Amino acid sequence: LTGTDPDRLPEEQARGMTIELGYAHLSLTNSAGRELHVGIVDVPGHERFVRTMVAGATGVDLGMLVVAADDGVMPQTREHVDILNLLGLSLGLIAISKIDLVQPDRLATVNAQLDELLHGTPLAQWPRVHCSAKTGVGLTEVRETIARLMDRLPRREAGSIFRLAIDRVFAVHGRGTVVTGSVLSGTVTPGASLDLQPAGLTCKVREVQSFGAAVSDAAAGQRAALNLTGIERELIDRGMELATPGYLTPARYVDARVRILSRRDKPFTSHQRVRVCMGTTEAIAMLVVVGASEIAPSAEALVQLRFQSPVVCAHGQRFILRNETAQATIGGG
Numbered sequence: 001l002t003g004t005d006p007d008r009l010p011e012e013q014a015r016g017m018t019i020e021l022g023y024a025h026l027s028l029t030n031s032a033g034r035e036l037h038v039g040i041v042d043v044p045g046h047e048r049f050v051r052t053m054v055a056g057a058t059g060v061d062l063g064m065l066v067v068a069a070d071d072g073v074m075p076q077t078r079e080h081v082d083i084l085n086l087l088g089l090s091l092g093l094i095a096i097s098k099i100d101l102v103q104p105d106r107l108a109t110v111n112a113q114l115d116e117l118l119h120g121t122p123l124a125q126w127p128r129v130h131c132s133a134k135t136g137v138g139l140t141e142v143r144e145t146i147a148r149l150m151d152r153l154p155r156r157e158a159g160s161i162f163r164l165a166i167d168r169v170f171a172v173h174g175r176g177t178v179v180t181g182s183v184l185s186g187t188v189t190p191g192a193s194l195d196l197q198p199a200g201l202t203c204k205v206r207e208v209q210s211f212g213a214a215v216s217d218a219a220a221g222q223r224a225a226l227n228l229t230g231i232e233r234e235l236i237d238r239g240m241e242l243a244t245p246g247y248l249t250p251a252r253y254v255d256a257r258v259r260i261l262s263r264r265d266k267p268f269t270s271h272q273r274v275r276v277c278m279g280t281t282e283a284i285a286m287l288v289v290v291g292a293s294e295i296a297p298s299a300e301a302l303v304q305l306r307f308q309s310p311v312v313c314a315h316g317q318r319f320i321l322r323n324e325t326a327q328a329t330i331g332g333g
Contacts, residue, residue: 001139002026006042018044021056021167023180023223025211028147036150037211039223041182045076050329054083054320055167055238055280059182061153061221062146063092065123069102069130073113079329081123082261086332087318090122091152093129093145100132156221162186162194163314164224164242165279171233176206179236180225181280186244187219188226194242196231197312198250203231203242239281241312250310255302258287258321258333262298268330269294275326276305278319284308287321295331303333 006022007013022042029035043056045066057063063084067077084092096110107130118124127145131138163184172178188194192205207227208218218224226242241248260268270289275282285305295301313319321330 001133001142002040006040017046018042019046019049019052020044021052026143026146028143028150030147030151036147038146038150039211041223045080047076047079047327050076050079050083050322051275051277051282051326053080054087054277054282055165057083057087057089058165058167058279059184059221060089061091061156062149063089063126064146065092065094065126067094067096067110067114068098069096069107069110070098072110073117078117078263081117081121082263082329083320083332084123085121086259086320086329091126091149092123093127093142093149094123095138095142096128096130098132098134099130099137100135156219159185159220160244161247162188162192162242162244163248164188164226165281166236166240166242167238167280169233169236169238172227175227177228177231177233177236178225179228179242180223181242183218183220183222183224184279185220187217188224188242189217193245195245195248196236197241197243197248198310199235199240200250201231201235202245203228205229239279239283241279243312248312248314250312252307252310254285254305254307254311254313256305256319256333257300258295258303258331259300260295260297260331261329264297264330267294267296273324274305274330275322275324276307276311276319277322278311278313278317281311283311284324 002024004024006024012019024040026038041056043053129141164181166179166181168180205226206229209225210218270293274287276285285307288304290302320332
């Protein structure tokens with residue numbers, strides 16, 4: 001689709017599967033002839049890496065659910081659909097890939113599986129494209145579909161508060177510390193001072209890059225790489241956030257509204273420990289239901305999340321709840 005192989009780790013190359021987040025850039029032209037620049041985050045599909053999948057889905061505008069025609073709907077397809085719904089991602093497309101490996105009757109079976117899985121969800125309205133990365137069939141239609149969907153995106157208001165959820169950090173020889181992530185709000189420019197939370201540290205932006213090129217700023221909805229000064233690489237981890245100084249305050253107690261998935265076979269009992277995937281972080285918390293002892297499947301409730309360590313978040317920010325052993329998604333909020 002892009003000419004970029006985002007699987008950069010030797011283990012990913014050897015196993016033929018995505019483990020870490022990968023990144024690619026796609027240039028398109030819409031029906032009006034306007035050039036579009038699309039940043040793509042490639043997320044893992046394996047159940048062991050759902051935390052990484054949620055981190056990659058943070059801040060994106062469009063989703064692309066990829067279902068292999070030979071495999072069909074798998075358990076992780078179901079979990080990823082749940083997560084996309086809980087994150088409120090309403091626009092996207094479904095790519096049924098590897099069609100060069102199957103007969104037409106198999107394609108019909110996979111489409112029927114998807115009809116059943118997506119019934120009653122926003123994803124039921126997502127356009128479907130049959131394609132093959134090996135033969136190239138359908139890839140033009142994938143690109144055209146992405147361009148059409150981008151024309152439907154509401155305009156993002158950057159706002160005055162900058163926030164970036166860090167999903168990768170590394171050191172570049174001669175340049176120092178670099179972090180990458182999706183800009184959640186606001187705009188960042190070279191020379192800006194930022195807080196690193198929840199560590200409570202400060203740093204300065206030396207350079208801003210987007211799509212591998214230096215830019216004068218990066219705004220909400222864009223992928224960005226920030227070259228930082230005044231802070232060592234060892235002090236930064238995925239899951240931390242960079243923000244306008246003084247805006248984010250770390251806290252251990254967070255009030256929230258949660259919804260439990262309808263496909264759970266029993267209610268969720270109050271005072272259980274859960275894993276909270278929020279932004280690019282995953283943290284353990286005790287979930288206390290307000291005014292009740294449990295939450296029934298498909299029901300919503302007000303809760304308090306009591307984290308083991310301080311976290312940062314903002315009003316209206318969505319998150320995913322998984323069980324303590326990280327084997328299943330419980331719900332979100």
